[in-house]
Amino acid sequence: MTRHDDPFVRYLRSKEAIDDRALHRPTLAELGDRLGRRADSKPGEPLRVVSVGAGTGAMCRRLLSWGVFDGHDEIKYVMVDRRKGMADEAAAAFAKWARAAGWAASPTKDGFRIERHGRQVSLTYMTSDLFDAMSALPRAIDLAIGHAVFDLLPLRRAVSTILSRVVDGGYLYAPITFDGRTAFRPAHDADDDVVAAYHETMRDGESAGPETGSDLLSVLPELGARVIGAGGSDWVVHPEHDDHERVFLDHILGFFEQSLGKSDAVDDETLREWLATRHRQVETDELSYVAHNLDILAQLG
Numbered sequence: 618m619t620r621h622d623d624p625f626v627r628y629l630r631s632k633e634a635i636d637d638r639a640l641h642r643p644t645l646a647e648l649g650d651r652l653g654r655r656a657d658s659k660p661g662e663p664l665r666v667v668s669v670g671a672g673t674g675a676m677c678r679r680l681l682s683w684g685v686f687d688g689h690d691e692i693k694y695v696m697v698d699r700r701k702g703m704a705d706e707a708a709a710a711f712a713k714w715a716r717a718a719g720w721a722a723s724p725t726k727d728g729f730r731i732e733r734h735g736r737q738v739s740l741t742y743m744t745s746d747l748f749d750a751m752s753a754l755p756r757a758i759d760l761a762i763g764h765a766v767f768d769l770l771p772l773r774r775a776v777s778t779i780l781s782r783v784v785d786g787g788y789l790y791a792p793i794t795f796d797g798r799t800a801f802r803p804a805h806d807a808d809d810d811v812v813a814a815y816h817e818t819m820r821d822g823e824s825a826g827p828e829t830g831s832d833l834l835s836v837l838p839e840l841g842a843r844v845i846g847a848g849g850s851d852w853v854v855h856p857e858h859d860d861h862e863r864v865f866l867d868h869i870l871g872f873f874e875q876s877l878g879k880s881d882a883v884d885d886e887t888l889r890e891w892l893a894t895r896h897r898q899v900e901t902d903e904l905s906y907v908a909h910n911l912d913i914l915a916q917l918g
């Protein structure tokens with residue numbers, strides 16, 4: 618059953634247009650060029666893609682729409698996410714998108730297939746922790762994608778586990794990887810404390826921490842993958858906000874509330890007042906928000 622009122626799904630949907638404009642185009646162009654050359658050198662071979670922390674599969678739809686996979690007539694795309702219900706949400710999002718984009722969709726035993734102009738994409742969803750999913754997959758990934766997820770993972774372990782399933786010469790693409798800077802405007806007296814405390818909560822447990830984008834630049838080569846493209850993909854949201862941006866900003870503030878509510882780093886009264894001010898500024902169309910992210914493309918071997 619799909620739950621279109623799932624707040625997290627609403628957040629992911631609101632994020633799509635913000636990611637669209639943030640993605641670092643030279644890195645994406647590098648990926649497209651290399652996949653095109655791969656298709657030319659291996660005619661008839663399918664492109665095998667695995668996306669970890671795939672959410673509702675927005676990146677797959679985007680890469681298809683933007684022609685990044687155009688060199689390949691057959692694509693096998695596996696989405697992995699541990700969150701329950703996400704497979705149904707992805708199926709609903711793909712069905713809607715496929716209809717609008719003129720792809721014919723048909724169900725398969727573990728997902729569905731879309732076809733258009735002789736090109737086929739098989740889509741499979743695994744509701745699983747990525748570490749379990751990777752141990753169940755053969756070493757046969759041409760392109761692994763981790764979109765807006767590496768900061769949530771134990772970085773070295775996640776990268777090394779993913780790379781262990783990537784073929785020699787295959788790629789890892791890590792777009793929208795948070796990299797340590799958050800800003801809100803107009804400035805508020807509590808900004809420095811709130812933002813610093815928020816970044817600290819990203820070190821909780823095994824999470825990669827607030828500078829995951831930069832850390833990837835060293836972790837990837839240490840684990841045998843050469844960085845072949847990288848650049849900033851900052852989220853910049855400013856007035857006047859459209860409906861998606863309002864939903865997005867409310868969710869970002871929700872993440873602050875959730876994370877800092879559990880920490881003692883900012884006193885309750887300061888946090889309450891800061892959040893109330895920021896929510897009011899969303900309503901009155903005054904709030905600007907910047908988050909620094911990196912897109913990174915690496916090649917194994």
Ligand SMILES: C[S@@+](CC[C@H](N)C(=O)[O-])C[C@H]1O[C@@H](n2cnc3c(N)ncnc32)[C@H](O)[C@@H]1O
Nearest residue numbers: 629670671672675698699700746747764765766
């Ligand atoms: C910020 S969301 C990004 C979703 C999607 N890539 C996008 O940007 O639209 C991160 C996703 O990673 C998933 N996730 C986090 N840790 C995971 C893990 N260890 N294994 C599988 N999925 C994970 C979460 O459930 C969530 O859906």
